[in-house]
Every structure is written in structure tokens, then in C-alpha cells.
Amino acid sequence: MSLRPQSARLEVVRADYNDPQHAAKLVDLLDAYACDPMGGGRPLPAEVRARLVPELAARPQCFSLIGYADGTAAGLANCVEGFSTFAAKPLINIHDIAVLPAFRGRGLARALLAEVEAIARHRGACKLTLEVLEGNGPATAAYRRFGFAGYALDPSQGRAEFWEKPLA
Numbered sequence: 001m002s003l004r005p006q007s008a009r010l011e012v013v014r015a016d017y018n019d020p021q022h023a024a025k026l027v028d029l030l031d032a033y034a035c036d037p038m039g040g041g042r043p044l045p046a047e048v049r050a051r052l053v054p055e056l057a058a059r060p061q062c063f064s065l066i067g068y069a070d071g072t073a074a075g076l077a078n079c080v081e082g083f084s085t086f087a088a089k090p091l092i093n094i095h096d097i098a099v100l101p102a103f104r105g106r107g108l109a110r111a112l113l114a115e116v117e118a119i120a121r122h123r124g125a126c127k128l129t130l131e132v133l134e135g136n137g138p139a140t141a142a143y144r145r146f147g148f149a150g151y152a153l154d155p156s157q158g159r160a161e162f163w164e165k166p167l168a
Helices: 020-035 046-057 108-122 137-146
Strands: 010-014 062-069 072-084 089-099 128-130
Touching (some): 020 046, 020 062, 020 072, 062 108, 072 108, 108 128
Parallel strands (some): 089 128
Antiparallel strands (some): 072 089
8 A cells, every 4th residue: 555645736837926826825835845844933923914015016036836636736946036147147936845744746836847947948047056954854855856956156165055134
């Protein structure tokens, strides 16, 4: 008897921030990710839930994808176009990528990443970037399989790190 989930019919759509159904799915999926230990373990505050989609819609450099498995919204990717000064080209940062626990292991993350890559190539981007917690082994493995790796401009100087300085 196999414990592996059956193959799901996967679909990835670009979210329309003006579509109330897409907006609700994005907020619910991001909230589920926020509640996950890898997303911080706490629900989104009400004011963030209310402002999220209008703020994304106000920024033309942002786009979001919703991943469906057998017709159920089960994953998302929120992306922001940045700019590489070293390449003088755009880059796409995958700010959030998440798949609901019940739908993991079915290829939905790979489908989301493939669509992000297609959009990035269409925009002439030089690279995709993302951050991942070092303790998130399944995500790290998935990203490596998709071709992501840590980077160093000069290996003798060590690998790049992601740092932050909260302003609020």
C-alpha cells in the first residue's frame, strides 16, 4: 500500500488582484503560510489581511500566482521585480512561496516555480531570488532540484547572507 498521494491535476494562474475570489484566496493562503512554523507560526494581523491585496495591486512590479490541485487553491507565490545593477537587468524575487500541508509532495511548488520562471524570462530577468530558512529541509531540497543554490560573488569571501533591519 502506497502512502504517496495520488497525482493531482495541477493548475497555476496569475492572480487578478481585482477579482474578489482571487483576492480572498491569496489572503487565505498567505495566512495559512504565516500560521505554519516556517512562516512564523502566527496568523496575519487583521490590518494586514485587509491591506494586502490593495497594496500588491498598487505596485506594478508585483505579481502573484495561485496554484490549484484538483480545483482547490493550495499554493501561492508572491513575487516582486527588482533590478540587478551588476547585470543591468530585472530580477524576480520570490517573496513568498507556499503550499498547504495537505497538498505537499504533489509537484505544486515545482509548477509555481516554473510559472515564475516563465514570467521572469518574458520580462528579460537575469535571475530568480528567494530566501529559505536553513531548517526547512523539504523546501531547500525542492529549490535545489529546481536549480537554486546559495551564491557568492567571490568564494573566498564566503556565501551571501540575507539580513534584515525592521523599521517598525
